[in-house]
Amino acid sequence: MQMLYWLKRGIAKNHKELAQLLQRNEATISRWLLKYHCGGLAGTNSFANYHIKTTENWY
Structure with a gap:
């Protein structure tokens, strides 16, 4: 969601x-x-699931 906000506000202009x-x-x-x-x-x-799946293996 943060990246969508940054795109909309012009804080980030590209990938x-x-x-x-x-x-x-x-x-x-x-x-x-x-x-x-x-x-x-x-x-x-x-x-959210992406983050959980990738950090799950760290523990």
């Missing part, structure tokens, strides 16, 4: 800036934006 601000790979940003484009806000529910 590269979003990737730097969110400390994620540009491919990840592209995948998240595609999910938003295809599924709207309902499609963004999987953003």
Whole structure:
């Protein structure tokens, strides 16, 4: 949700800036934006699941 806000407000202007601000790979940003484009806000529910799945293996 934060990246959508930053895009709307002009804080980040492209994938590269979003990737730097969110400390994620540009491919990840592209995948998240595609999910938003295809599924709207309902499609963004999987953003939280992505973080949980990736950090789950750290413990």
